[in-house]
Amino acid sequence: MLRLPPFSYHRPATLDEAVSLLGEHAGDVLPVAGGTDLIPNMKHRLFEPGHLVALRGIAELSGIRRENGCLRIGAAETLASVARDADVKKHVPSLADAAAHVAGPQIRNAATLGGNLCLETRCTYYNQTAFWRGALGYCLKKDGTVCHVTKVGKKCVAAHSADTPPVLMTLDAVAVLEGPRGRREIPVRDFFVADGIANTRRETGEIVIEVRIPLESSSRRAAYAKLRQRNAIDFPLLTVAVSVDLEDDGSTVRSITGVVTALGSRPRELSGWGEVAEGHALDEDVVWELAERAYKQCHPLENIIVDPDWRRAMVPVYVRRALEKLRA
Amino acid sequence: MPPATEIVTLMVNGDRREVGVPGHYTLLEALRYGLGLTGSKQGCDKGDCGACTVLMDGEPTLSCITPIREADGRRIVTVEGLGTARGPHPLQDEFDLHGAAQCGFCTPGILCSAAALLARSTNPSREEIREALSGNLCRCTGYTKIYEAVEAAAARMRDNG
Numbered sequence: 001m002l003r004l005p006p007f008s009y010h011r012p013a014t015l016d017e018a019v020s021l022l023g024e025h026a027g028d029v030l031p032v033a034g035g036t037d038l039i040p041n042m043k044h045r046l047f048e049p050g051h052l053v054a055l056r057g058i059a060e061l062s063g064i065r066r067e068n069g070c071l072r073i074g075a076a077e078t079l080a081s082v083a084r085d086a087d088v089k090k091h092v093p094s095l096a097d098a099a100a101h102v103a104g105p106q107i108r109n110a111a112t113l114g115g116n117l118c119l120e121t122r123c124t125y126y127n128q129t130a131f132w133r134g135a136l137g138y139c140l141k142k143d144g145t146v147c148h149v150t151k152v153g154k155k156c157v158a159a160h161s162a163d164t165p166p167v168l169m170t171l172d173a174v175a176v177l178e179g180p181r182g183r184r185e186i187p188v189r190d191f192f193v194a195d196g197i198a199n200t201r202r203e204t205g206e207i208v209i210e211v212r213i214p215l216e217s218s219s220r221r222a223a224y225a226k227l228r229q230r231n232a233i234d235f236p237l238l239t240v241a242v243s244v245d246l247e248d249d250g251s252t253v254r255s256i257t258g259v260v261t262a263l264g265s266r267p268r269e270l271s272g273w274g275e276v277a278e279g280h281a282l283d284e285d286v287v288w289e290l291a292e293r294a295y296k297q298c299h300p301l302e303n304i305i306v307d308p309d310w311r312r313a314m315v316p317v318y319v320r321r322a323l324e325k326l327r328a
Numbered sequence: 329m330p331p332a333t334e335i336v337t338l339m340v341n342g343d344r345r346e347v348g349v350p351g352h353y354t355l356l357e358a359l360r361y362g363l364g365l366t367g368s369k370q371g372c373d374k375g376d377c378g379a380c381t382v383l384m385d386g387e388p389t390l391s392c393i394t395p396i397r398e399a400d401g402r403r404i405v406t407v408e409g410l411g412t413a414r415g416p417h418p419l420q421d422e423f424d425l426h427g428a429a430q431c432g433f434c435t436p437g438i439l440c441s442a443a444a445l446l447a448r449s450t451n452p453s454r455e456e457i458r459e460a461l462s463g464n465l466c467r468c469t470g471y472t473k474i475y476e477a478v479e480a481a482a483a484r485m486r487d488n489g
């Protein structure tokens with residue numbers, strides 16, 4: 001039995017109300033959307049806010065619609081509705097695919113896209129009960145002073161473990177945030193920082209209200225591949241998202257992007273891909289060379305319980321699988 | 329200071345019930361310790377196993393990570409509400425006939441996930457059944473008998489129109 005610590009639960013009806021509740025209780029409050037990440041973390045005493053501000057039920061955070069050449073997805077839309085939405089499936093199928101592969105069906109019914117963007121980083125030594133963590137003297141992300149992964153470092157390297165952000169990055173998506181100082185937009189590409197303790201640029205009191213995806217011409221193709229132990233429920237051990245824009249001939253690569261995650265504290269955009277693929281067809285040689293480059297750049301740590309050498313060996317395999325989906 | 333008690337209204341298994349529970353209770357705790365409905369199981373208690381699955385407005389929901397206030401005023405169906413002693417749900421009959429419950433700990437959650445599937449379609453493919461039950465862990469059966477029981481229940485529901 002895992003008990004929650006006590007808190008007051010607020011259910012604001014509007015975004016303004018939510019922002020002012022977050023301001024009013026600053027320092028002792030967190031927003032909660034589907035709660036599928038935060039509630040287990042609170043049960044583990046990783047967070048003990050005196051107040052929770054519920055985001056489900058705020059009209060401004062809901063809805064999936066096409067507008068001005070963009071697909072706009074409200075932050076409180078569930079992953080289940082993202083996965084089955086006709087526009088998402090038609091225009092950005094790799095996002096529907098990623099959403100459909102998060103956790104299991106019950107979790108997707110509650111989990112939101114905004115919560116997926118703001119998911120806490122994860123680590124073998126962190127996602128444990130207070131009793132378990134205490135037996136090891138805690139760690140520097142929470143209540144302690146050492147990192148059990150790097151042993152020496154003063155920096156937390158807990159793993160970014162969310163499935164949709166890499167896909168959103170390859171689709172040039174923008175996150176829209178509302179906070180005490182007004183509204184701002186951050187490209188999802190720039191949303192994450194390499195810090196396992198606070199790995200996003202979201203400021204305290206800010207709420208992600210929507211994600212906007214530009215609808216490119218039909219020459220863009222994108223795909224996603226995920227490694228996990230079981231085909232349901234499990235967090236990713238590795239997630240790969242790729243997208244490619246083709247020239248008018250329908251086969252020559254104009255530009256290409258690849259993002260991997262579940263390795264370090266933020267999703268990693270793969271470098272050196274343009275020089276390999278641009279101006280060429282995405283043939284088998286090019287695919288293998290891109291996979292090789294990905295392998296060289298990825299150095300997973302023991303932040304997830306599964307063997308880092310094996311996870312590294314799987315990087316080129318899953319990069320190839322994602323690229324093969326583009327070729328199909 | 330002891331946490332404040334809140335009165336929450338749940339439409340549980342067709343009855344309107346008011347329950348006074350601490351405000352930081354989960355839906356599962358309110359069902360089990362507030363209303364005595366112990367059919368929904370407290371397994372991992374953190375969203376991993378599906379033993380606590382109930383239907384909230386018809387959707388399979390993990391009650392162990394649902395804050396009680398999110399269930400206020402909502403329609404909840406637990407395993408106790410799927411059928412009656414005289415008229416069990418076809419799933420319950422078929423689970424019995426197929427030996428689809430061994431230790432039985434996962435069964436209430438699996439029945440709820442399967443009931444939601446059959447409410448959508450009484451002609452699901454094996455793949456759709458696997459997908460619908462993929463968030464429910466069973467350590468005993470190996471799932472085959474469960475899938476067969478769901479298929480048999482679906483066939484019976486089709487026959488009964």
Ligand SMILES: Cc1cc2nc3c(=O)[nH]c(=O)nc-3n(C[C@H](O)[C@H](O)[C@H](O)COP(=O)(O)OP(=O)(O)OC[C@H]3O[C@@H](n4cnc5c(N)ncnc54)[C@H](O)[C@@H]3O)c2cc1C
Pocket residue numbers: 030031032033034035036037038039040055075076079101102103104107110111112113114115116117118119120161162163164202206207208209233234235236374375376
């Ligand atoms: C068994 C299990 C398996 C899982 N598997 C996966 C998986 O395979 N892939 C995956 O990506 N995730 C997985 N998850 C994690 C989680 O379910 C998802 O990431 C989900 O999308 C989180 O969304 P939520 O709405 O439930 O977030 P919440 O738990 O409500 O919130 C998560 C964090 O984000 C903050 N937050 C939420 N919404 C907003 C917002 N709009 N603005 C600002 N801050 C916000 C909260 O304060 C909290 O810190 C799994 C969880 C469990 C329990």
Ligand code: SF4
Pocket residue numbers: 122123124125126139140141142146147148149150155156157158196303
């Ligand atoms: S990476 Fe190190 S500091 Fe961060 S959660 Fe894991 S053990 Fe703690």
Ligand code: FES
Pocket residue numbers: 369370371372373374375376377378379380381390391392393
């Ligand atoms: S008890 Fe709720 S998912 Fe395990």
Ligand code: FES
Pocket residue numbers: 428429430431432433434435465466467468469
């Ligand atoms: S019957 Fe024992 S866990 Fe499923």
